[in-house]
Amino acid sequence: MLLKFCQCLLLASASALCQAASLTVDSAWARVSPPGAKVGVAYMTLFNPGAVAVEITSIETPAAANTQVHDTINDNGMLKMRQIVPLVVAAGERLSLEPGGKHMMLMGLHQGLTAGTEVVVSLTLATGEVVLVTVPVSQTNPAEQ
Ligand SMILES: [Cu+2]
Secondary structure, eight states, X not given: OOOSSOOGGGOOOTTOOBOOSSOEEEXXXXXXXXXXXXXXXXXXXXXXXXXXXXXXXXXXOTTEEEEEEEEEEEETTEEXXXXXXXXXXXXXXXXXXXXXXXXXXXXXXXXXXXXXXXXXXXXXXXXXXXXXXEEEEESSOGGGO
16 A cells, blocks of 8 residues: 655655655656756656545745646647646546656746756645655656666
């Protein structure tokens, strides 16, 4: 069975796997931002192991002013992004945020995302539960290096 509480608080490891009561997150990474960029992007896989849908009501990180999850849509050959609201992970489902698809946008970066550093992203669920995700910053997907 899954751990009742998120233990990420206790783990400093870049590869920490976050286990929470109703949502788990893995494969998290954020791309190094170009010099001067005010927007960054992060990827991760959200998994809802439970029997009821999980809604994420807010996403925050000390690294940026405003964090949203976007979908990438093809509008007559033009790639556009739109915010996914509400952000729901259905029971037993996985929501993958990955390059070219759905992604997490860190808007209003307070400073550049530098390789080898980490940002912490907190996901607040409709239940009030907070899931903390440690996101390593990398030029490419760490899982593919
Ligand atoms: Cu976006």
